[in-house]
Amino acid sequence: xxxxxxxxxxxxxxxxxxxxxxxxxxxxxxxxxxxxxxxxxxxxxxxxxxxxxxxxxxxxxxxxxxxxxxxxxxxxxxxxxxxxxxxxxxxxxxxxxxxxxxxxxxxxxxxxxxxxxxxxxxxxxxxxxxxxxxxxxxxxxxxxxxxxxxxxxxxxxxxxxxxxxxxxxxxxxxxxxxxxxxxxxxxxxxxxxxxxxxxxxxxxxxxxxxxxxxxxxxxxxxxxxxxxxxxxxxxxxxxxxxxxxxxxxxxxxxxxxxxxxxxxxxxxxxxxxxxxxxxxxxxxxxxxx
Amino acid sequence: xxxxxxxxxxxxxxxxxxxxxxxxxxxxxxxxxxxxxxxxxxxxxxxxxxxxxxxxxxxxxxxxxxxxxxxxxxxxxxxxxxxxxxxxxxxxxxxxxxxxxxxxxxxxxxxxxxxxxxxxxxxxxxxxxxxxxxxxxxxxxxxxxxxxxxxxxxxxxxxxxxxxxxxxxxxxxxxxxxxxxxxxxxxxxxxxxxxxxxxxxxxxxxxxxxxxxxxxxxxxxxxxxxxxxxxxx
Ligand SMILES: Nc1ncnc2c1ncn2[C@@H]1O[C@H](COP(=O)(O)OP(=O)(O)OP(=O)(O)O)[C@@H](O)[C@H]1O
Ligand SMILES: [Mg+2]
Numbered sequence: 001x002x003x004x005x006x007x008x009x010x011x012x013x014x015x016x017x018x019x020x021x022x023x024x025x026x027x028x029x030x031x032x033x034x035x036x037x038x039x040x041x042x043x044x045x046x047x048x049x050x051x052x053x054x055x056x057x058x059x060x061x062x063x064x065x066x067x068x069x070x071x072x073x074x075x076x077x078x079x080x081x082x083x084x085x086x087x088x089x090x091x092x093x094x095x096x097x098x099x100x101x102x103x104x105x106x107x108x109x110x111x112x113x114x115x116x117x118x119x120x121x122x123x124x125x126x127x128x129x130x131x132x133x134x135x136x137x138x139x140x141x142x143x144x145x146x147x148x149x150x151x152x153x154x155x156x157x158x159x160x161x162x163x164x165x166x167x168x169x170x171x172x173x174x175x176x177x178x179x180x181x182x183x184x185x186x187x188x189x190x191x192x193x194x195x196x197x198x199x200x201x202x203x204x205x206x207x208x209x210x211x212x213x214x215x216x217x218x219x220x221x222x223x224x225x226x227x228x229x230x231x232x233x234x235x236x237x238x239x240x241x242x243x244x245x246x247x248x249x250x251x252x253x254x255x256x257x258x259x260x261x262x263x264x265x266x267x268x269x270x271x272x273x274x275x276x277x278x279x280x281x282x283x284x285x286x287x288x289x
Numbered sequence: 290x291x292x293x294x295x296x297x298x299x300x301x302x303x304x305x306x307x308x309x310x311x312x313x314x315x316x317x318x319x320x321x322x323x324x325x326x327x328x329x330x331x332x333x334x335x336x337x338x339x340x341x342x343x344x345x346x347x348x349x350x351x352x353x354x355x356x357x358x359x360x361x362x363x364x365x366x367x368x369x370x371x372x373x374x375x376x377x378x379x380x381x382x383x384x385x386x387x388x389x390x391x392x393x394x395x396x397x398x399x400x401x402x403x404x405x406x407x408x409x410x411x412x413x414x415x416x417x418x419x420x421x422x423x424x425x426x427x428x429x430x431x432x433x434x435x436x437x438x439x440x441x442x443x444x445x446x447x448x449x450x451x452x453x454x455x456x457x458x459x460x461x462x463x464x465x466x467x468x469x470x471x472x473x474x475x476x477x478x479x480x481x482x483x484x485x486x487x488x489x490x491x492x493x494x495x496x497x498x499x500x501x502x503x504x505x506x507x508x509x510x511x512x513x514x515x516x517x518x519x520x521x522x
Contacts, residue, residue, distance in 0.1 A: 180388075
């Protein structure tokens with residue numbers, strides 16, 4: 001095996017992992033605080049990607065310039081969804097939240113099919129095909145931007161969760177709701193904020209993905225299966241785990257693509273998933289809960 | 290400052306308290322005693338707004354807070370240190386204390402942090418440590434310190450001496466007196482009847498969902514009936 005090809009595959013894999021990171025971090029944050037898998041994650045990402053697509057096509061807003069807007073809009077959407085649906089109809093039962101998010105994802109996907117048809121859409125921006133030399137390999141500019149911005153945003157979010165009062169309240173609510181109520185934390189509001197932040201991650205992810213990925217009503221599935229594997233690998237609810245997991249999974253996908261052929265790239269991911277469940281169900285960074 | 294009248298409370302169909310009357314005046318330590326499962330914690334959690342009372346009224350500093358939400362109750366300065374500590378296990382000692390002033394007392398956060406760590410030097414030594422890794426006694430100090438951070442006007446302590454070694458229990462009661470000496474009103478829920486009646490000004494005995502007896506702490510402690518049943522003397 002040629003070292004250059006291997007090096008290129010490693011770089012490619014890390015970059016790929018970077019673009020998974022935000023999706024996974026959003027999923028793990030929601031899991032960590034609400035203790036549920038957000039089944040609506042994929043369809044919310046899909047909607048966000050359509051949002052970015054139409055912003056470009058109808059209003060000529062560059063996807064990267066749309067990041068602040070998409071983050072705010074998706075945060076509001078997540079917060080509103082929690083307040084209007086999830087919080088109201090779950091009556092505090094995790095199973096109900098699960099079913100509501102599952103139902104939401106089906107509804108959202110069908111709405112997308114109805115309005116946007118099942119066609120895949122691609123966009124072209126001036127920098128779509130720009131290649132940048134990176135060590136042994138040439139990488140597309142959007143991939144590099146996606147990697148950098150994604151890690152930067154994850155770091156900003158980690159800072160927020162670690163250093164602000166709202167971040168502390170989020171962590172407090174994740175583990176000790178009774179105690180949180182007794183210091184006057186509005187637990188329902190913090191749950192909605194957490195869900196909103198998890199969904200806001202998807203807004204940013206969508207802006208970074210659209211310049212290099214097609215948009216279609218089912219596009220969310222692809223990312224969510226990967227993101228779910230990442231979250232399990234990293235340890236459910238672990239922030240750092242999601243980040244490291246994303247890079248590892250990107251690497252796995254790229255390397256198994258190299259050794260097994262492009263079409264089988266995702267097989268490595270399924271394999272890892274099964275191996276973790278067998279040998280380390282708490283994931284890399286998941287302590288026992 | 291606290292007036293509870295005819296409080297009825299429970300869970301779903303189950304009525305635990307039925308017509309409880311309790312008062313706490315400014316500057317008092319009031320002890321509430323009763324056997325296991327009689328509804329002492331139920332009383333606290335209804336006062337704190339975690340549950341909505343079935344009936345009766347709760348007034349605090351002149352305002353009707355019956356069925357108010359916990360956010361508003363903490364905002365008004367009625368703060369509970371719950372049974373079982375309920376510290377945030379995944380947060381450091383310092384962060385637990387900071388969150389004590391999440392809703393109230395934020396303006397004086399730095400000063401109160403100094404004050405609490407002066408009261409509990411042990412907490413200062415473990416500032417960066419996760420609360421989950423503290424010993425039971427240290428967690429109890431943290432829970433009280435967290436309550437202090439919100440500058441309470443009335444502090445409810447639910448079995449603060451539970452699970453502490455005899456020496457720490459003595460320290461705990463000394464602390465309760467000290468806090469009260471600084472002007473804090475305290476509603477003290479306890480199993481340890483002897484020491485809580487020594488510390489308190491007045492006391493209430495709860496039986497069968499209502500107040501069975503109340504009065505000056507010294508009188509209760511001298512009552513032969515009570516001495517037999519609660520003081521084990
Ligand atoms: N969340 C709940 N749901 C249903 N019943 C409850 C709940 N919490 C307490 N109870 C019941 O209410 C009654 C009173 O409980 P509570 O915890 O108030 O007693 P307590 O006086 O604090 O006892 P202890 O001294 O053991 O702490 C008990 O019979 C208990 O089983
Ligand atoms: Mg109790």
